[in-house]
Amino acid sequence: AQSVAQPEDQVNVAEGNPLTVKCTYSVSGNPYLFWYVQYPNRGLQFLLKYITGDNLVKGSYGFEAEFNKSQTSFHLKKPSALVSDSALYFCAVRIYNFNKFYFGSGTKLNVKP
Amino acid sequence: DSGVTQTPKHLITATGQRVTLRCSPRSGDLSVYWYQQSLDQGLQFLIQYYNGEERAKGNILERFSAQQFPDLHSELNLSSLELGDSALYFCASSGERFGDEQFFGPGTRLTVL
Numbered sequence: 406a407q408s409v410a411q412p413e414d415q416v417n418v419a420e421g422n423p424l425t426v427k428c429t430y431s432v433s434g435n436p437y438l439f440w441y442v443q444y445p446n447r448g449l450q451f452l453l454k455y456i457t458g459d460n461l462v463k464g465s466y467g468f469e470a471e472f473n474k475s476q477t478s479f480h481l482k483k484p485s486a487l488v489s490d491s492a493l494y495f496c497a498v499r500i501y502n503f504n505k506f507y508f509g510s511g512t513k514l515n516v517k518p
Numbered sequence: 519d520s521g522v523t524q525t526p527k528h529l530i531t532a533t534g535q536r537v538t539l540r541c542s543p544r545s546g547d548l549s550v551y552w553y554q555q556s557l558d559q560g561l562q563f564l565i566q567y568y569n570g571e572e573r574a575k576g577n578i579l580e581r582f583s584a585q586q587f588p589d590l591h592s593e594l595n596l597s598s599l600e601l602g603d604s605a606l607y608f609c610a611s612s613g614e615r616f617g618d619e620q621f622f623g624p625g626t627r628l629t630v631l
Contacts, residue, residue: 448622456617504574
């Protein structure tokens, strides 16, 4: 069965510090990986994706993520967190030639001033 | 603004009733996905349509049904509503390529009393 895991329900960081939100996946087939962010009472917004090529992908708002095939991970990172980054973050995977997107359970990021 | 519209924004109804949620995808997108987001179950994939045809099914109850019309808008029908159906219902659309990300609508908040 295909699955995506976000092992941390919540991540707390201080403003200005680097942040990491973890995502691991288990799929049979070539994965396409995505990160989305959800602000309160809003829909999910696309941040970045890995399809192929360079393992380090850069996205919106200064976020980046690294695809690690051997560890089946796609962690979201940002060098310097902002209070406005506080939100719910979802990792998602899609397998080539399959229609469904599989979402992780979400990680709440709290950035304290 | 993602370009995906959903109506209504809020819906309050009673147990046993039937409601219809509506979604219009981004211009040019043929795929529409429906998700349910509740506090205790995260983001659950319900169903996907592509150009009018059902393409993938997730954890959709038999009391729920969906369709996509020739103009590509989609409707999610929820019947015999129960208290546990109270949730945010999101629609998303995407392009045809497997690497295309999804664009989410603002959601419909359903409250069943």
